[in-house]
Amino acid sequence: MNSYIYPxxxxxxxxxxxxxxxxxxxxCISEGKNLADAxxxxxxxxxxxxxxxxxxxEAVPEPSAPxxxxxxxxxxxxxxxxxxxxxxxxxxxxxxxxxxxxxASDAGLSLSKVLQDAxxxxxxxx
Numbered sequence: 001m002n003s004y005i006y007p008x009x010x011x012x013x014x015x016x017x018x019x020x021x022x023x024x025x026x027x028c029i030s031e032g033k034n035l036a037d038a039x040x041x042x043x044x045x046x047x048x049x050x051x052x053x054x055x056x057x058e059a060v061p062e063p064s065a066p067x068x069x070x071x072x073x074x075x076x077x078x079x080x081x082x083x084x085x086x087x088x089x090x091x092x093x094x095x096x097x098x099x100x101x102x103x104a105s106d107a108g109l110s111l112s113k114v115l116q117d118a119x120x121x122x123x124x125x126x
Contacts, residue, residue: 004050005081007066008042023069024061025049033097047082
């Protein structure tokens with residue numbers, strides 16, 4: 001799992017909503033209806049942006065030091081953290097009894113999906 005922490009600038013708009021930008025990630029912008037929503041949206045935007053950079057093999061820039069950023073009126077900085085898992089598929093060879101394979105086939109089950117769901121339950125992710 002990779003962890004990323006970036007400073008986000010939260011600008012409070014006249015209607016009490018927030019616009020969130022990331023100085024180190026041009027184009028990564030989000031909005032929130034209130035501060036709690038803005039925090040969630042900031043994390044979601046950062047997660048999707050880093051995923052996109054990784055998927056397209058683009059360099060993930062180093063985050064700026066928060067103290068190096070300048071702010072306008074009605075703005076503040078918050079550090080946003082996301083932990084990303086590598087979701088690229090890998091092939092593994094597994095063995096199951098023939099009768100299980102036949103029943104899974106008859107039921108139209110995807111063994112990959114069943115295994116993923118079982119492992120998520122085992123790891124407490126579901």
